[in-house]
Amino acid sequence: MPTVTPIYLGCAGWSLPREQWPAFPEAGSHLQRYAARFPAVEINSSFYRPHRPETYARWAASVPSTFRFSVKVPKQITHERRLQGCDEALQGFLDQCTRLGDTLGCLLIQLPPSLRYEAPVAEAFFGALRARYAGDAVLEPRHDSWLEAEPLLRAQRIGRVAADPTPLSGGDRPAGWPGIRYYRLHGSPRIYYSSYPRDDLERLAQTLRAEQDQGASAWCIFDNTASGAAVPNALELDALLRPAAG
Template identity: 60%
Template sequence: MIFIGCAGWSLGREYWPVFPLEGTHLQRYAARLDGVEINSSFYRPHRRQTYERWADSVPETFRFSVKVPRHITHERRLVDCEAALEEFFAQCGGLGQRLGCLLVQLPPSLAFDASIAQGFFKALRQRFNGAVVLEPRHESWVNAGPLLVTFQIAQAVVDPSRISNDATVGGWDGLRYWRLHGSPRIYHSAYELPFLQTLAQALQTAVAAGATTWCIFDNTASGAALGNALTLVHESIIAAPDHRTNRPR
């Protein structure tokens, strides 16, 4: 499986002709793309009913990736998070089967501590057995590979790279997850076609190896993410089952 999408489901006016005219932005988005990353959960909680409404508005094959709250990753810094995890899962559990992945993005100041990481991953896995991807941003996390494999957690492939091992796949190999923030101008720059074609080949390789594969564009500040995602869908069509109609070409 390949899930290709954006961080959020905003639809820039220049792309409106590609999407259905009717429905909410999420419904229209989900008619052409099969995955999305919810970043707003990082900043504030959403009611379970909100997650349920989102899940009910998309096709059965659509999946959401949900960013773990900063209260857990940046404020508590992975320590004593059991109650916060319970609250978070009580909310995002409203997505049901459409909860496809959790994203754990760490602050650049958070160094790898094996004991703390193991305690957090254990608490997480006691409450959730689905796909989890980690985006560390402190160089010391290059030593976390064996622990990630033990807890079946992938390490995100990130552009621009933040640490020495995040430009290639890492962690548990049952999941592969690309997060593309825009380069050279982070959050703004669009990716050119040659980059996307090379990326499509990497996604196809991951799927051929049996990994559930995600690619999320976070270069949303100038609206580039949506165009890049639509182009990548076309470039990856050999590997991605076409469960939608009128896929853009």
């Protein structure tokens, strides 16, 4: 039988609101309890500060072999150096996060809203990335000029994030390299706070199943964590997706 491509569903971070604890095992660290219910997580803390390689290795050792981490590229690279002159910083980051081994599922590259697409800069950065890292990666640009980068993203096997909300025209749909489809749900109408209603989650479940049927690596990360909405939204979507695996 053909292998079914998994859907990597999870949250931005593995913090568990107390009211959701009954849905998770009682024993273990927060990460272990989280990983018992969800197949993936997005590490956002790497954007703000480095983690020791040993920390990544410890995280990898505490989750099932099928679990996957998405790791956000540091702001030093994306926001401070703006993708330029960052080979050393990029190598340092990769030396750290690749200690996740096979549980490293994706790199997330989120750009500042002010960063315009400049082909020479983008080509040099993604060339440097691909010289060091062959795995899945996605880009979340926030300036419309990056719509012009589609040929480059496809050539370098970089997916473009489907974000909600998004400042990009058509940015609520995935683009770039079609081998990965990555949905980041920040909360709408109030970003980082709002919970998604069941109708939205039902439509999202249908979309993710369609991506799965097409053989893409499908990710869905809830980033509406400020008021604790991410975990219940992810649990509800997980329940909606379960019949497809039956």
